[in-house]
């Protein structure tokens with residue numbers, strides 16, 4: 166069978182990475198979490214005290230940064246300049262700052278170049294906000310995954326509790342809504358459903374259902 170490229174886009178906490186990981190594993194493809202790359206740069210910028218509104222400084226920082234996504238038992242490890250930052254990039258502070266970093270055109274251009282290189286040659290499942298519209302416009306399968314903001318906040322809440330910390334559901338809902346707003350309203354490749362993307366509303370679907378649906382769609386395009 167032909168190896169294809171699968172683009173999964175959608176708002177924050179819609180389950181994209183969970184589904185992308187499962188799909189990649191099923192098909193023996195490479196999973197690429199592009200959000201982790203923006204998070205990695207954001208984390209480094211915070212460590213270096215660089216203002217997330219300063220596009221030029223961020224671009225310069227990214228040029229001298231090595232970001233490696235490495236397959237691991239939990240899906241993917243993120244290595245920045247040789248240091249494992251897989252956990253660090255999920256912090257509240259990074260989450261609250263990443264959308265600001267992701268608004269800058271120069272930063273996005275460099276990221277898109279890196280992401281396209283990672284997608285060359287093999288079957289890939291790539292998730293993010295602009296994969297179907299900007300990074301891989303010729304992907305054989307494009308998915309736009311959504312769920313209600315209440316459902317997304319609830320899933321994140323449960324996930325956090327499993328990891329051992331309590332978060333306020335209302336606060337999570339507000340944070341997710343704010344990140345969606347910033348990602349949808351930015352000028353450079355805002356969060357959009359590509360014209361040829363299949364919309365999947367996962368609000369009342371199980372992980373297994375969503376993964377199966379995507380596998381079916383993928384097989385038809387191989």
Ligand code: C5P
Pocket residue numbers: 177178199200201203204263264265267292293294295296344348
């Ligand atoms: O997917 P995740 O929630 O980890 O992404 C973090 C942030 O990175 C998003 O809210 C968005 O601001 C940015 N992002 C982006 N383009 C992508 C992936 C992520 O702008 N392709």
